[in-house]
Amino acid sequence: MEPNSKVKEKFFIVLRGKSRKGFCRGCIGRVEAETQQGELMGLLYGGGSNAGSPKSGGMVRRxxxxxxxxxxxxxLLFVSSMGKRLELLCNPQLFSAICELSQDDLVVVRHKKGHMPGLVKNLMLIGRKENKDDLHMLGFEVEFVENDHKMPTKKPAPLPLFSAADIVQVVPSCSLPLGLQWKDGQCGGLNRRAVTRINSMPNMGSQVRQGKENHTERSVSQSHSSSPLPLLLEVGSMVEVMSNTGVTVYGVVHWLGVPVGKLDEWAGIELDYEVNGCSDGKYGSQRYFTCRGNRALFVPITKCSPDSRFVHPSTAAETVKPTNTPPVPLFEDSEEDAPPIPESGALSLLVGKMKGIQGHINSCYLDASLFSLFSSALTLDNICQKPADTEQPITCTLRKIVNCLRRQGFVPAESVMNFRTQLGCDTFQKDEKDPEEFITVLFQKVLCMEPLLKLKSRCETSQGAYTFQIFLEKDQMGQLPTVQQLLDTSCMSGDLKFEEIPSCLMVQMPRFGNKYKMFSHIIPSTELDITDLLFNSPRECFICGHLAEYECLQCLPDRKLQPGRIKQYCPTCNTQVHTHRLRQHHSPKALTVPSDVAADTSVPRHMMQLFAVLCIQTSHYVSFVKYGPDPQSWLFFDSMADRCGDDHHGYNIPEIQACPELGDFLSQPEEELARANPTQAPELVRRLLCDSYMFLYQNPAKPLSKSNHQES
Structure with missing residues (x-):
């Protein structure tokens, strides 16, 4: 195909699609031409020592x-991991701030000793430019800040070099604690200079003009107001405030906004200890959040500084983020429930650090479960809404958690601890529980809902359950089973059927915590077909498609008859299949067929859609959540992905990552998935395949609603 135009100096990164002639997800290329069909012909920049030297990359769709x-x-080229390149792109606010870094800007970098604060000193050109198509990589020289908060280190050792992906936080100069001075006598951000390259190499800041071969430098001036700039805070930030008497108090921000009767933005802070004159979350006659008495302090945000106890190398300045977060609505807004987060807004609201539900004291089982059930547009909705006169206090607490997650993208640990306390059991407050135990209490005691599942055995009455546990023998399945195969085999082996189509089906895998799992890897089924698992429901013959009257458990693993799928037959096919010498010993069971159904009736299929997966590794639960209908709309959530400070004075840092590679993997045909080698899958995909604990499905035609609640 002949190109229709020539485009110069246009770079791109591949976001999706299968590998095509050298291009794969995370690759960086330069457009050479574009076809009329919208395909780009480009050069590919690889990795390693020759990362800056391009080679032919073929074609990729625009x-x-x-x-x-x-x-x-x-x-991005200096980021060796293609996955980390894409992760950085999924945090546009952080990436934008990294691109605009200037000399002496304060950053927090990921280091072998943990997260460490430091000053950007130089932007380094990496690699040789031997021909016109070569592209220098860019890295940052960072000078670590010593623990005394006063002077950068003066050791003559070479400064360490970091890639953009190593920077986890860009701290705005206006957010530095008062009195923090650097060696030039200026607070970071005042009289800023453009980043320079050592050895008189050219300036490569994001606002520097590109072009001339003689690499002449151009200074970048940035004007700043001499008046103090307000601190950029968010809910969950750890701050300190100095009183008029000179006493410093510490706490966590629970609310941001303009109180009634004020003109400027204030912060509502829960202090670490009681102080006379403080409230329980009220300011004036208005309640803005809830905490213990004498702990709520309301002050202008200009009076707040980052908690200096955690601004040192062993911790990270994670409480301050360069975001333009809109004013947070009142914490107690019980009149209107926040809708699920739509697909279009999920990434901007949720992806990043200090996002999701903050973990605390073995709460990961609860954090992962709540995030899976309530975060996105594909997860459950309207199930915590009840008439105000029948609502329990614990249900109000749950609603606040859900609304806070959906409106702000972050729920502080205190809210979860309050919820755990209201659950009423000491083990819920201190110990790690299994998700199925918490989910049962959540739906039964908190939401007051009838069992989600009604299971019926051939010989027994109907039994209610909130989750479904897989029970089977290992030799009944292959080495790499799908969830569909596990569910079918378990139901057939236990002679169980669903009495009605469930609105939500949570399938627990054959494993027990992190100590035992029957299968090393399990393939997720993005859809579960439960048509053949419904009690007294019409079913079609596995062979000819006519009305089935028999089913056979012994045929389930038959490799000649699509192993792992339920086998039911019409009378004719049942006779033919079981005349085979290898099947003559089978014992087909007669099905109960509705009398008003004709033999040639077309049987509709009943499908359940996967919307979340809970995983466990080394006693720690995480979750994968589908946030929209697009196949690649997946998130990975970890409520304790990192930690700031020690066990006594620190806090956990939750993190949410976009995980489109999971969608790429699951979009493959079932035959390819069956032949897949899980050990060669991307890291997060491999983690899901290996660590899956519970798969959560919903019926799009029968969502959970108020009608599912028990009568109060």
């Missing part, structure tokens, strides 16, 4: 790419 500036391409 809709599978994301455009980059030259500066962005150079920064």
């Amino acid at each position: 809709e599978d790419t994301y455009s980059l500036t030259r500066h962005q391409a150079q920064l």
